[in-house]
Amino acid sequence: MSRADIIVIGGGIAGVSAAAELARGGAEVVLLEGEPQLGYHSTGRSAAIFIRNYGNATLRALNAAAEPIFEAPGDICDGPLLSPRGxxxxxxxxxxxxxxxxxxxxxxxxxxxxxxxxxxxxxxxxxxxxxxxxxxGAQGIDVDRMLQGYARFLRGHGGQIITGAPVGEIRHDGALWQVETPLDTFTAPIVVNAAGAWADEVAGRAGVARVGLxxxxxxxxxxxxxxxxxxxxxxxxxxxxxxxxxxxxxxxxxxxxxxxxxxxxxxxxxxxxxxxxxxxxxxxxxxxxxxxxxxxxxxxxxxVADRTPVAGFAPGKPGFFWLAGQGGYGVQTAPALSRLTAALVLGHTPELAPEVIVALSPERFAT
CATH class of the missing domain: 3.30.9.10 (D-Amino Acid Oxidase, subunit A, domain 2)
Incomplete structure (x- = not known):
């Protein structure tokens, strides 16, 4: 049984970028991906285009927050991740x-x-x-360089990436989550559900109410x-x-x-x-x-029904964090949503406006 501070489920751009930002904050992170490689599903099949005005008001706020990171990714990648397209x-x-x-x-x-x-x-x-x-101002995104940059940063800050590890049973004993895979059982007080199309299935295995993905x-x-x-x-x-x-x-x-x-x-x-x-x-x-x-x-x-991503802790399920429902905006919102995830999980002040955080929260499904 392997212990960590945070388990991230899902090796697409959402999970990898969130895991990297959590590791930046000093957390010991294990990322689990069921496929043999990262970015196998939606991330690897993206149209790879950044469109500032794409999506509803909440998504446009995420796009605006992500754009400066794409332009200057700092220690994630050398040089901008965007190129002219329109x-x-x-x-x-x-x-x-x-x-x-x-x-x-x-x-x-x-x-x-x-x-x-x-x-x-x-x-x-x-x-x-x-x-x-x-x-x-719409621009092409170098998705592979972005994904590999976040993965490299995660490993460089002590994070583990374990591929070929499909998630099975998920249990919570009141203090720790236990996530079973064919390779090992992993435990942590916090689980980040970034499983893409499978996120509702992961929630169901954990006994967490689904969000209608x-x-x-x-x-x-x-x-x-x-x-x-x-x-x-x-x-x-x-x-x-x-x-x-x-x-x-x-x-x-x-x-x-x-x-x-x-x-x-x-x-x-x-x-x-x-x-x-x-x-x-x-x-x-x-x-x-x-x-x-x-x-x-x-x-x-x-x-989900309102076509807005879901990012936040599940109501009534301590330590279960949703990062799902990105639709066709997953790559271009990842820099912003990964930083929001790290802030909320680690107890820091988010950079996004309060109304954006409320619009993303899974609390909206509880009401």
């Missing part, structure tokens, strides 16, 4: 209310006409665009770069209604149907029909056909 969203006449809703409360966004949008991404059909917007599948495919075009400097572009989006990727285009199909937690794969429908929507918006799909995959984006 995001361009288009709307049909019927989708204009969604465009206006997105712009409400946004900063750093420029409105565009259909013709102006097509000047930036020349395969777009301007006649189908009633309105558009571009966020020049729903994994949603999102598919993606790589297609060849459109013939006659160099898309390297194009922004991410897509429909404001999130019916498809595209991102330049190493001389090719990644296309996603932006699907959100409810599924059980599993090692996700793309549904061919869903992918075909998304590619068709993409083709309707552009002047070039999709000639072939070179590769496809899927990941899971897990949300």
């Amino acid at each position: 995001e361009l969203l288009i709307a049909s006449e019927d989708e204009m209310p969604e465009l206006e809703a997105y712009l409400d409360g946004s900063t750093g966004i420029e409105r565009l006409s259909g013709a102006e949008a097509a000047e930036i991404v020349p395969i777009l059909r301007p006649e189908r665009i009633a309105g558009a917007m571009i966020e020049h 729903q994994p949603l599948r999102r598919s993606a495919a790589i297609i060849p770069e459109p013939e006659g075009y160099d898309c390297a400097d194009w922004p991410v572009f897509g429909s404001i209604a999130e019916t498809w989006y595209a991102k330049p990727e190493a001389g090719k285009l990644m296309i996603s149907p932006a699907d959100e199909d409810p599924v059980d937690p599993h090692d996700a794969w793309a549904d061919d029909m869903v992918l075909a429908e998304g590619l068709h929507r993409f083709e309707q918006a552009v002047t070039v056909p999709v000639t072939r799909v070179e590769h496809s995959w899927a990941g899971l984006r897990s949300f």
Whole structure:
């Protein structure tokens, strides 16, 4: 039986970054990951884009707190984790209310006409665009360097990362949590549940009330770069209604149907029909056909009902900390949520505003 101050369950970017920040605060941390490697599920399948205005008001506050850390990660990584990209969203006449809703409360966004949008991404059909917007400040994220940087920092501050250790039974004896894995039983007064799509299952094993986490599948495919075009400097572009989006990727285009199909937690794969429908929507918006799909995959984006992450101690369960429900915002909010986790667990004053902390708290489900 191995003893630690804190057990973190989940080796995605949320768990690894939180474990690193907890270790920074002097805690003895053990991180448990069921897969053979870190970042195997959602983290490793991320679209890898930082969008300041993406999400509701709480998420935008997290984005704002995370951005300076991405720009200057300090002892996590050498140099910025962001690179120029931009995001361009288009709307049909019927989708204009969604465009206006997105712009409400946004900063750093420029409105565009259909013709102006097509000047930036020349395969777009301007006649189908009633309105558009571009966020020049949206940037690409070097996810692997970020994940490895946090993991390296964690190990360098005495933390343990144990992979191939799926969590089994979880018990609480009033003072300590006991987490069983095939490798060992680990004990600590605090457990951080950063298990991604499996977070509700982990809570159930611990006798903690679930928060209604729903994994949603999102598919993606790589297609060849459109013939006659160099898309390297194009922004991410897509429909404001999130019916498809595209991102330049190493001389090719990644296309996603932006699907959100409810599924059980599993090692996700793309549904061919869903992918075909998304590619068709993409083709309707552009002047070039999709000639072939070179590769496809899927990941899971897990949300609770209000689509806001859950971060805080479970009511009535001493030492059980939620860090879940990041949906499609997990990578870009990780720097902020990891620091919040460390502050709340270690009893420090959080950097985030009180109303943001309340909005994230699992206490909202108790009422």
